[in-house]
Amino acid sequence: MNQLLRRVLIGIPAGVLAGTALLIILGHPFLTVVFCALVGACYSASLDPTRGTYVDYLMAGAALGVPLWGLVSVIAIPVLSGHQPEWNAEQMRSQFPALIGWVIYGAVLGFLTQTFNDMAASMWGPETGSRVPTEAEKTRIVILGGGFAGMHTAECLERQFRTNPNVKLTLISDTNALLFTPMLAEVAGSSLEPTHISTPLRSSLHRTEFIRGLVSRVDLEGRRIFLASDPTAPESSPVREVSYDHLVFALGAVSNYLGMVNLQKYSFNFKSLLDAIRIRNHVIEMFERADRDPARRKALLTFVVAGGGFAGVELAGALNDYAHGILADYPMLQREDLSVVLVHSRDRILPELSESLARYAQERMEGRGVIFRLNTRLVDAGPGVVTLNDGEIQAETLVWTAGTAPNPLVQALPLNKDKRRALVVGRTLAVPGRQGLWALGDCAAVIDAKTEKPCPPTAQFALREAEVLAQNIRAHVEGRPLREFHFDSLGALCVVGHQTACAELTVPFARNQSVRFSGLLAWAMWRGIYLSKLPGLERKIRVAMDWAVELFFPRDIVQTIELK
Ligand SMILES: Cc1cc2nc3c(=O)[nH]c(=O)nc-3n(C[C@H](O)[C@H](O)[C@H](O)COP(=O)(O)OP(=O)(O)OC[C@H]3O[C@@H](n4cnc5c(N)ncnc54)[C@H](O)[C@@H]3O)c2cc1C
Secondary structure, eight states: OOHHHHHHHHHHHHHHHHGGGHHHHHOOHHHHHHHHHHHHHHHHHHSOOOTTOHHHHHHHHHHHHHHHIIIIIIIIHHHHTTSOOOOSHHHHHHTHHHHHHHHHHHHHHHHHHHHHHHHHHHHHOSOOOSSOOOGGGSEEEEEEOOSHHHHHHHHHHHHHHTTOTTEEEEEEESSSEEEOGGGHHHHHTTSSOGGGGEEEHHHHOSSEEEEEOOEEEEETTTTEEEEOOOTTSOTTSOOOEEEOSEEEEOOOEEEOOTTOHHHHHHSEEOSSHHHHHHHHHHHHHHHHHHHHOGGGHHHHTEEEEEOOSHHHHHHHHHHHHHHHHHGGGOTTOOGGGOEEEEEOSSSSSOTTSOHHHHHHHHHHHHHTTEEEETTOOEEEEETTEEEETTEEEEOSEEEEOSOEEEOHHHHTSSSOBOTTOOEEOOTTSBOTTOTTEEEOGGGEEOBOTTTOOBOOSSHHHHHHHHHHHHHHHHHHHTTOOOOOOOOOOOEEEEEEETTEEEEEEEOTTSTTOEEEEEEHHHHHHHHHHHHHHSSSHHHHHHHHHHHHHHHHSOOOOOOOSOOO
16 A cells, blocks of 8 residues: 555544544534544654654654644634734633643544554555565664663664665674663662663564674674574574674673683672672672671671772672661671772772762761772682782672773774774764774774763763764765764762762753762662663663662562572
């Protein structure tokens, strides 16, 4: 069926059904039905349908309600009744209920159009243009990595290309969910359930093919990706390969142990959901063992965190709260047996924040019992011992957050890297001199086009880079000029322990100006902001409920995995 005819046929019933509420505002049933059918048809014809994008349609519909209100209620109806348009302040105020009515009409129209589009797609299949392109004719855009950068690039590309049948989107990641890392410390500290901070990639992406697999090799000349073979598959099964026209590297970073093999062997990583689950279970294990082993009690209850950046500080704060919180379940153990030690190589923690705020964070954490070893480096580790450049700590727990490096797959590519070994990209996020190669997020060396400074490896930047990168891929496909990347940081927030956080927020429109505050307000703000950023309404509700339960009940000490 012709694309325009199909959209009009969907829009007319949606517009008429949504228009029931308008009868109250407009009167005149016949005219209202005709008008609503017309609006519905135009609205539906102007949007490219994508399955399940209810929020987009609802928002677009609700936004449409505002100009319709202006045109019809403020101008057309008074003029047709022989009066002046009602646009002075007093009259506009009296038109406020009508505005609400129009916005509701628009939102319902958006909802119904999306529903009818989905029904039409189930009955008649996807929309077709004049000719369906073959697989070989499509532009294949492949994204590697399902973290903040990769996932958001896919979302933005879906918005850019909507139902364009000439483009095929594929996302490959070795995990099937986006991990919301800012809340990872709360999983380790048993405040949040692990799955509540992960959003499934399959259900978040609508027209992107998702492949769960580990990328083992990239053939840049042949434009192919090779996936590691599935260990459960028979040996004879072929290695899967995926071809691309555009390839986006969003593979993130890994822990960097600076060549210290023992540190890698005897420490916990703190990057994935499994890391956080392992740390939580290990802490409980240490308490259980300390309960029956008075001789080793001190070492068992000493938890060393290496690294005074955001991840290390938030983890030390969360572990300290958790360890003190569960002491009541172990009457044999005393508060004095417990130590959380943060080792940092510089003279102050949180280099991302101003010095005064970082000092405040340190004081508050010290007040709660965290021990700081500043200007100190870890040099080695062994079973039950952590070696520093100025002594040893008897401890059964070491968590490494002190260094990261770009994904090894990216490091091994025969392309330009910076001194961090991140992939060098131009201002448009394209790899210079390589048609169709793009990179962003923690694995890329991105320079801000305005400030000329390197962009920090944070989720805040990865998300903004994804928006520009998706726009640029579309511009490239359509032969338009590309945009350069620039983003002014919004600031930083860091939780340092129970109901305390530090905030340094950039003042909008005032370059280099920021406001700093700390304490309960900053903590409430942290929770509010990150809850709003957590993808998916369901996940937001689950996390909010976890936080509510935590206010009234003690932390859970149930071990959920067996530790070897
Ligand atoms: C504990 C912690 C707390 C943090 N807190 C904050 C914060 O509060 N605010 C902030 O802005 N930033 C924070 N960050 C930093 C933020 O998480 C990163 O900057 C962000 O995740 C970078 O996004 P990315 O997509 O580049 O990488 P990632 O999110 O790491 O995603 C990389 C993806 O690639 C996949 N992958 C890797 N290798 C392969 C392979 N070979 N094959 C297939 N898939 C692969 C991974 O599974 C992952 O899905 C935090 C980081 C950590 C570790």
